Amino acid sequence: MPQYQIGLSPKLSGEVGVSTAKNAVLPILAAALLTQEEVLLHQMPKLTDVDNMLSILRSCGAEVKQEGRDAVIHARWIASPDENGLERAMRASVLILGPLVARAGECSLSMPGGCAIGQRPIDLHLKGMQRLGAKVETQGGMVHVTGELRGANIYLDFPSVGATENLVMAASLARGVTRIENAAKEPEIADLCGFLTAMGARIAGAGTANIIVEGVERLHGAEYTPIPDRIEAGTLACAAALTEGSVLLEGARTDHMRALLFKLTESGVICQEDARGLRLRGKARHPMEARTLSYPGFPTDMQAPFMVVATQTHGLSVFLETIFENRFMHVVELKRLGARIRVEGQLALIEGGRPLNGAHVTATDLRAAAALMLAGLVSQGQTLVSDPAGHLMRGYERLEEKLARLGADAVKLPQAARTN
Numbered sequence: 525m526p527q528y529q530i531g532l533s534p535k536l537s538g539e540v541g542v543s544t545a546k547n548a549v550l551p552i553l554a555a556a557l558l559t560q561e562e563v564l565l566h567q568m569p570k571l572t573d574v575d576n577m578l579s580i581l582r583s584c585g586a587e588v589k590q591e592g593r594d595a596v597i598h599a600r601w602i603a604s605p606d607e608n609g610l611e612r613a614m615r616a617s618v619l620i621l622g623p624l625v626a627r628a629g630e631c632s633l634s635m636p637g638g639c640a641i642g643q644r645p646i647d648l649h650l651k652g653m654q655r656l657g658a659k660v661e662t663q664g665g666m667v668h669v670t671g672e673l674r675g676a677n678i679y680l681d682f683p684s685v686g687a688t689e690n691l692v693m694a695a696s697l698a699r700g701v702t703r704i705e706n707a708a709k710e711p712e713i714a715d716l717c718g719f720l721t722a723m724g725a726r727i728a729g730a731g732t733a734n735i736i737v738e739g740v741e742r743l744h745g746a747e748y749t750p751i752p753d754r755i756e757a758g759t760l761a762c763a764a765a766l767t768e769g770s771v772l773l774e775g776a777r778t779d780h781m782r783a784l785l786f787k788l789t790e791s792g793v794i795c796q797e798d799a800r801g802l803r804l805r806g807k808a809r810h811p812m813e814a815r816t817l818s819y820p821g822f823p824t825d826m827q828a829p830f831m832v833v834a835t836q837t838h839g840l841s842v843f844l845e846t847i848f849e850n851r852f853m854h855v856v857e858l859k860r861l862g863a864r865i866r867v868e869g870q871l872a873l874i875e876g877g878r879p880l881n882g883a884h885v886t887a888t889d890l891r892a893a894a895a896l897m898l899a900g901l902v903s904q905g906q907t908l909v910s911d912p913a914g915h916l917m918r919g920y921e922r923l924e925e926k927l928a929r930l931g932a933d934a935v936k937l938p939q940a941a942r943t944n
């Protein structure tokens with residue numbers, strides 16, 4: 525089981541590079557199934573979610589080669605993946621649905637899994653596919669989607685990131701024009717559309733709530749570098765803000781991070797954009813109010829790391845989680861370190877200024893894992909973060925090493941030294 529040991533750390537300082545965004549890479553990998561030609565992707569982050577997605581592509585029939593940080597995907601023919609449990613392990617596996625149906629006319633897959641942060645149904649994906657003319661059957665934990673797709677008007681009841689991505693990919697090869705209203709506007713969706721456009725897709729309105737896709741007969745191969753990870757950058761920014769650091773996050777796209785930079789600035793951190801990325805200086809001192817929303821609102825993926833920052837400000841912070849129904853699991857673990865947090869339904873009240881003390885805590889989901897590492901930086905003594913499900917490695921590329929490069933006392937324990 526992965527375990528991380530974090531000690532009370534000095535003010536972080538120095539420079540660290542931001543990795544490529546997991547949430548951009550996963551849909552782009554799925555989109556590689558839309559063409560029988562070769563796709564070349566650069567700057568792949570070393571994450572288990574990426575490895576799992578590559579395995580899923582292989583089990584769909586694609587040839588996958590990795591050279592350094594490049595991935596070459598060649599899907600000469602494709603079919604539904606073998607039943608190997610990977611789809612159940614990773615929610616983003618549902619993203620192969622749109623490409624498979626659009627190109628092969630059918631897809632069977634087990635209902636996807638993911639973090640235990642809520643029910644996370646896929647009804648919006650399936651409803652959208654039905655609007656595009658597909659037939660959907662669910663049976664015994666499996667979903668079977670078949671049919672020839674034709675353009676349609678689709679209204680999403682909620683701007684789901686994954687559903688928007690699946691439907692844009694499906695619509696790219698559908699006959700006729702598709703209009704997706706109330707689409708999600710996340711930068712990762714605009715990036716997926718950038719990749720699809722490089723493959724020959726015709727898409728207007730990417731990054732807005734109204735996306736129009738004119739289906740084409742076939743897509744061709746492409747070469748692409750996905751965007752930097754705004755959530756990883758935000759997590760490192762929280763580490764700087766907690767320790768009164770002075771750091772440069774090289775390559776960070778501040779235009780994708782507005783909401784969280786406003787929050788940090790309001791709290792007293794100096795955030796400056798320059799040609800190399802994002803510079804942060806100072807400490808978060810003032811309490812915060814944050815309501816998680818779809819982009820460009822405050823990201824739900826930043827809620828747990830920001831809550832740790834809030835524990836070290838002076839006063840009462842209020843966080844409202846509106847995207848997922850069960851995303852306060854880190855609170856119990858933060859309380860083990862001495863944080864004072866009260867949860868009322870989707871609302872969390874954080875009493876700042878309480879000293880934290882190192883303890884043995886357990887990561888319950890991906891962002892909770894990162895949040896506990898951050899808490900360790902400002903806890904007296906040592907904090908041991910156990911991550912039995914390997915959540916951290918799913919979405920952060922060696923976070924402990926990046927923190928250590930900035931001067932933090934953070935290590936991943938070697939197998940032999942691990943306790944249990």
Ligand code: UD1
Pocket residue numbers: 546547548550615616642643644645646647648649650682683684685686687708712824825847848849
């Ligand atoms: C993506 C991100 C994840 C982020 C989330 C919200 C990836 C790989 N993951 O997840 O990091 O936390 O966006 O920003 O990009 N919902 C439904 N029915 C559906 C689909 C979604 O009810 O068919 C609900 C979900 O249960 C959840 C909410 O909508 O409560 C948001 O989900 P969605 O935007 O789809 O998130 P993901 O694409 O799963």
